[in-house]
Amino acid sequence: KAQACVVTLPIGVLKKGVVEFDPPLPDWKSKAIADIGFGTINKCALLFDHKFWDDSMDKFGYVNSDPEERGLHFLIHSYQHVAGGAPVLLALSSGSAAKRKDSDTPESIKAQLMDRLRKIFAKKNIEVPDPIDCKVTNWGNDEFSYGSYSNIVVGASGEVYNRLAEPLMKRVFFAGEGTTRQYLASMHGAVFSGLRVAGTIHTLHCKSTESRLRLLERNAVL
Ligand SMILES: Cc1cc2nc3c(=O)[nH]c(=O)nc-3n(C[C@H](O)[C@H](O)[C@H](O)COP(=O)(O)OP(=O)(O)OC[C@H]3O[C@@H](n4cnc5c(N)ncnc54)[C@H](O)[C@@H]3O)c2cc1C
Structure with missing residues (x-):
């Protein structure tokens, strides 16, 4: 009507x-x-009690030697400036790595990202502390989106x-x-x-x- x-x-x-x-x-x-x-891209945000990275860079990346894992946490944004000064790192996952498996949990995704950060910062002799909070998206399985955004x-x-x-x-x-x-x-x-x-x-x-x-x-x- x-x-x-x-x-x-x-x-x-x-x-x-x-x-x-x-x-x-x-x-x-x-x-x-x-x-x-309609593809999927996902995020994992970590809040730390202090900043251990050089925040003069907006973002940094990591190229995984395993092609299957190349999209996993490949780009990490420093969100300190947009998060009101809170020491937040936000990692993006795309491609096949963004499709969450049944075995993936927020804890396992956080552990993958922490492993990656520790590998990156070990080369600079910087110790990465445990995060105090973590948020993980799962857009592909969200009943109100079933993915992230369109593509041709x-x-x-x-x-x-x-x-x-x-x-x-x-x-x-x-x-x-x-x-x-x-x-x-x-x-x-x-x-x-x-x-x-x-x-x-x-x-x-x-x-x-x-x-x-x-x-x-x-x-x-x-
Ligand atoms: C990880 C990620 C990073 C992004 N980065 C950027 C960026 O940097 N810059 C940029 O410009 N864009 C970015 N985007 C894209 C941008 O967020 C989207 O293009 C935009 O939000 C789409 O808006 P929309 O209104 O079309 O859809 P949505 O914002 O998805 O709105 C659709 C609405 O429909 C509702 N809905 C779904 N199913 C039902 C139902 N059955 N009944 C009732 N309501 C329902 C949903 O709850 C939602 O409120 C990003 C997206 C993602 C996922």
């Missing part, structure tokens, strides 16, 4: 098919959902984002990072897509010509 509905579900959730559409999505929309990629898989093109953004019957609209071809996989892309859909709905359903014109002017600036 609503004039408009906006779907901002993550592509991972749409791919899983856990949300039922009635009537069902048309084939071209389901195909777009199948055609786009081999054989697909940016055109798939246009199909994902296409509304149905001028009533069901789609927004979110996976609907923005220019700014895919980003926070600002998700925000812009929300503005795009809000503008479209306003233009379609707003009765006042004056406010429509104001909106069009604003969109032209955007």
Whole structure:
């Protein structure tokens, strides 16, 4: 009965098919959902009681000799400046290493990262203390995301984002990072897509010509 509905579900959730559409999505929309990629990147944040690294660097990396493990904690950000001075290191894992196994626990992931940090800092004769807190993400298994963000898989093109953004019957609209071809996989892309859909709905359903014109002017600036 609503004039408009906006779907901002993550592509991972749409791919899983856990949300039922009635009537069902048309084939071209389901195909777009199948055609786009949705990968996983994960983080492990460690809080220490003091800083032992050189925080004049924003980040440092580690290249693992085992190709299977190459994505594991490959990039480590110094978050002291963004965490209000708290001595925090935040490690990223990508590729196959970001896919958490059943045997992975926050404790085992923390232990892997600590092992890596100790290897890096042993070369500088710096002792790495035990962290006082740890947070680990698991986006691939999170029922509200089933992954991190979209990507264009081999054989697909940016055109798939246009199909994902296409509304149905001028009533069901789609927004979110996976609907923005220019700014895919980003926070600002998700925000812009929300503005795009809000503008479209306003233009379609707003009765006042004056406010429509104001909106069009604003969109032209955007
Ligand atoms: C580890 C990581 C690092 C990133 N780094 C950056 C970066 O440096 N810069 C950048 O610009 N972007 C980055 N991103 C990407 C950015 O976070 C996303 O592109 C953006 O948050 C996507 O916004 P969205 O609104 O499309 O989706 P989301 O923020 O995922 O919002 C979707 C919403 O739908 C809800 N939902 C899901 N399922 C259901 C359901 N069944 N019923 C009801 N609600 C549901 C979810 O709870 C969520 O609130 C990163 C992402 C990750 C995971």
